[in-house]
Amino acid sequence: MARDKIYQEEEFPSPLLQLWHNFRQNPVVMIGFGCFIFLVVLAIFSPLLTPYSPIESHLDSLLLPPAWSDDGNISFLLGTDNLGRDILSRIMSGASLTFGISFIVVIISMFIGVVIGSISALTKGIKSSFLNHFLDVILSIPSLLLAIIIVAILGPGLENTLWAIVMVLIPQFVHITRNAVTEEFAKDYVLASKLDGAGSMRLLIYSIFPNIIEKIISQATLAQSAAILDIAALGFLGLGAPIPLPEWGAMLKNGIDLFYIAPWTVYMPGLAILFAVVATNLVGEGMRHALKLRKES
Amino acid sequence: MLLFSLRRLNLLLFTILLLTLLSFSLSYLFPGDPLINITGRVLATPEQLEVLRQQYAFDQSVIEQYWSYLVHIANGDLGVSMSSHIAISTEVLSVMPATIELTITALIIAMFFGVPIGFIAAIKHKKTTDNIILAVAMLGYSIPVFWLGLLAILVFSIQLGWLPSAGQISLLYEIKYVTGIQLFDIMLSDSEYKWQAFQDASSHIILPACVIALAPATIFVRIARTAMMEVLESSYIRAANSKGLTFKQIIYRHAIRNASVKVVRHIGLQFANLVTIAMVTEMIFNWPGIGRWLIESIYQRDYTAIQGGLLILSSFIFIVHIITDFIYAALNPIARDTHYGS
Numbered sequence: 154m155a156r157d158k159i160y161q162e163e164e165f166p167s168p169l170l171q172l173w174h175n176f177r178q179n180p181v182v183m184i185g186f187g188c189f190i191f192l193v194v195l196a197i198f199s200p201l202l203t204p205y206s207p208i209e210s211h212l213d214s215l216l217l218p219p220a221w222s223d224d225g226n227i228s229f230l231l232g233t234d235n236l237g238r239d240i241l242s243r244i245m246s247g248a249s250l251t252f253g254i255s256f257i258v259v260i261i262s263m264f265i266g267v268v269i270g271s272i273s274a275l276t277k278g279i280k281s282s283f284l285n286h287f288l289d290v291i292l293s294i295p296s297l298l299l300a301i302i303i304v305a306i307l308g309p310g311l312e313n314t315l316w317a318i319v320m321v322l323i324p325q326f327v328h329i330t331r332n333a334v335t336e337e338f339a340k341d342y343v344l345a346s347k348l349d350g351a352g353s354m355r356l357l358i359y360s361i362f363p364n365i366i367e368k369i370i371s372q373a374t375l376a377q378s379a380a381i382l383d384i385a386a387l388g389f390l391g392l393g394a395p396i397p398l399p400e401w402g403a404m405l406k407n408g409i410d411l412f413y414i415a416p417w418t419v420y421m422p423g424l425a426i427l428f429a430v431v432a433t434n435l436v437g438e439g440m441r442h443a444l445k446l447r448k449e450s
Numbered sequence: 451m452l453l454f455s456l457r458r459l460n461l462l463l464f465t466i467l468l469l470t471l472l473s474f475s476l477s478y479l480f481p482g483d484p485l486i487n488i489t490g491r492v493l494a495t496p497e498q499l500e501v502l503r504q505q506y507a508f509d510q511s512v513i514e515q516y517w518s519y520l521v522h523i524a525n526g527d528l529g530v531s532m533s534s535h536i537a538i539s540t541e542v543l544s545v546m547p548a549t550i551e552l553t554i555t556a557l558i559i560a561m562f563f564g565v566p567i568g569f570i571a572a573i574k575h576k577k578t579t580d581n582i583i584l585a586v587a588m589l590g591y592s593i594p595v596f597w598l599g600l601l602a603i604l605v606f607s608i609q610l611g612w613l614p615s616a617g618q619i620s621l622l623y624e625i626k627y628v629t630g631i632q633l634f635d636i637m638l639s640d641s642e643y644k645w646q647a648f649q650d651a652s653s654h655i656i657l658p659a660c661v662i663a664l665a666p667a668t669i670f671v672r673i674a675r676t677a678m679m680e681v682l683e684s685s686y687i688r689a690a691n692s693k694g695l696t697f698k699q700i701i702y703r704h705a706i707r708n709a710s711v712k713v714v715r716h717i718g719l720q721f722a723n724l725v726t727i728a729m730v731t732e733m734i735f736n737w738p739g740i741g742r743w744l745i746e747s748i749y750q751r752d753y754t755a756i757q758g759g760l761l762i763l764s765s766f767i768f769i770v771h772i773i774t775d776f777i778y779a780a781l782n783p784i785a786r787d788t789h790y791g792s
Contacts, residue, residue: 289465297726301745409600419600426594430593434592
C-alpha cells in the first residue's frame with residue numbers, strides 16, 4: 154500500500170517496521186515468505202485438511218503411483234506406500250512434525266539462548282572468557298553429532314529429538330546475542346540512558362533488545378533450516394520419530410527399500426523437506442538483505 | 451608469529467581438555483554404571499571390576515577419576531568396545547583414515563568448484579549470471595544430503611551404471627594396510643594390478659565425495675563471492691584501475707590472490723559442517739569410516755565407542771581448524787598481529 158505524505162512530518166518507523174518495508178521489496182523473497190506462511194498454516198491445521206488419516210491403511214491399493222502416472226488413482230494424489238497409506242496425507246501431517254517441531258525448537262532455544270547470551274554479555278572477566286571458550290568448543294562439534302549423542306543419552310524418540318536439537322541450537326543464539334549486546338553497549342545512546350540512571354536490566358529491555366531483535370530473528374531462520382535438516386536426518390537414521398509417525402525423514406527411510414520399485418515414496422518426502430528448507434532460507438536471505446539495506450541507508 | 455602460535459596451541463590444549471571433560475561426563479550421563487561405560491567391559495567379573503575400579507580411581511573423588519581418565523587417554527587407552535570387545539583406539543584407527551580420505555577429497559572438490567564460481571558471481575555482480583549462481587547455490591545447501599545421496603545412486607549407479615554405489619573398493623583387490631588411506635596404500639603396494647585397483651578405488655570415491663561436496667561447495671561460492679566483492683571495492687583495486695591496468699590484469703594479479711586468502715579463513719568452520727554431512731553419507735554409501743561406525747555404535751548402545759568416537763572426531767575437526775588458522779596466518783601477515791584468539 155502506498156503511503157501518501159500529507160503532512161510535512163518526518164516519519165521514523167521502528168527498526169522492525171523498517172525491516173519489513175525493505176523486506177517486501179523483493180518479489181522472490183515474498184514468494185518464499187508466502188510458502189513459509191503456507192507451511193505454518195499446514196502445520197497447525199493439517200489434522201483438518203488431510204483427505205485420509207496418515208496412519209490409515211488402504212489394503213486394496215498398495216504402492217499406487219502418483220495420480221499423473223498411467224496407473225495412478227485420483228483419490229490418492231501422490232500415491233500410496235507399501236502399507237497403502239496415502240502419501241499426500243502423510244506429507245501434510247508430516248508438516249506439523251518436521252516443520253512444526255523445528256519451529257518450536259527454534260523458539261525454545263532462541264529464548265534460552267538470548268537469556269544466557271545477554272547475561273553473559275553483562276558479566277566480564279574469567280567467567281565470560283570461560284563461557285566463550287566453552288561455546289567455541291561446542292560450536293566446533295558438528296551439530297548432528299551432538300544431537301546424536303544427546304539422543305543416545307536420552308534414548309530415541311520424537312520428544313527427545315526435540316530437546317536434543319534445542320540444546321544443539323542454544324550455543325549459536327548465545328553467541329550471536331552476546332556479540333550483538335556487547336556491540337550495542339558501546340554505542341552512545343546506551344550511554345545516554347545509562348547517564349539517566351537506567352539499570353542494566355532496563356537498558357537491556359528498553360534500549361538494546363529493540364535494536365538487536367532483527368539480528369536474532371535472522372539467526373533464527375538460519376537455525377530453523379538447520380533444525381529441519383537435523384530432525385529429518387535423525388528420523389532418517391532411525392533415531393528420531395518412531396515408526397508410524399509421518400515425519401519426513403522417517404518416511405524417506407521407510408521408502409529406501411522400495412526405492413527401485415516405487416521411487417515416489419522417496420521423491421515426495423525429499424521434495425517436501427527441500428521445499429520447507431528453501432522457503433525458510435529464502436525468508437532468512439531476504440531478512441539479511443533487508444538488514445544490509447537498512448544499515449546502508 | 452611466535453605469540454600467535456603459542457596462543458593457538460594454548461587454545462588447542464584448552465579445547466581438547468574441555469572435550470575430554472565432556473566425554474568423561476558422558477560416562478555418568480549415559481544410562482548404566484559409569485565404570486562400565488568408561489571401560490566398556492560389560493563381561494567383567496566382580497573381581498575384574500574391582501581391579502578396574504582401582505585403575506580408574508572410581509573409589510575416589512570425581513576429580514581424581516577425571517585425572518585417571520586423562521592418564522588413560524594419554525596412554526592411548528579409550529576402553530574397549532561394548533559390542534566387539536576390541537580396543538576403541540584400534541577400531542578408531544582402522545576407520546578414521548577412510549573418513550579422512552573421503553572428507554579431504556570432498557573438501558578439495560568443494561573448493562575446486564566453489565571458489566572460482568564464487569569469483570565469477572562477484573565479477574558479474576547484479577547480472578543474470580550472478581543471480582543464477584546464487585539461486586543454484588541456495589538450492590544446493592537446502593537439499594537434504596541423504597536424499598541427494600539416494601538420487602545420485604539411482605541416477606549414476608543404477609540407471610546409467612557409471613559408478614559403483616557402495617563400499618571403498620571392489621573386493622577383488624587385496625590392498626595391504628599401510629597408512630589406511632586407500633589411494634596412498636594402492637600407490638605403495640607392489641601388486642601387478644595396481645593401476646586397475648587405483649581406478650576402481652577412485653571410481654568408488656567419486657560419488658560419495660561429490661555428494662558430500664555439494665553443500666560446502668555452495669557455501670564456498672557465497673564466501674568467495676563476498677570476499678571478492680569486498681576486495682573489488684577496496685582502494686588498492688581503485689588505485690590499480692587508475693594506473694590504467696586492464697580489468698583482466700586487476701583480477702588475475704591483485705583480486706584473486708587477496709580474495710583467496712580470505713576464503714582460506716573459513717575452511718576450518720566449514721569443515722565441521724562437512725564432517726556432519728560425511729557421517730550421513732557414509733551410512734548411505736556403506737563407506738567404512740568413523741561416521742558409519744559411530745552411528746552403528748549408537749544402534750548397538752555401545753556407549754564406550756560413542757564416547758571415544760566423539761572425542762576423536764571432534765579433536766580431528768578442531769585440529770583441522772587450527773591448521774587452517776595457521777595457513778591463513780602464514781598467507782596473511784595482518785592476521786598474525788591483531789588481537790587473535792581473544
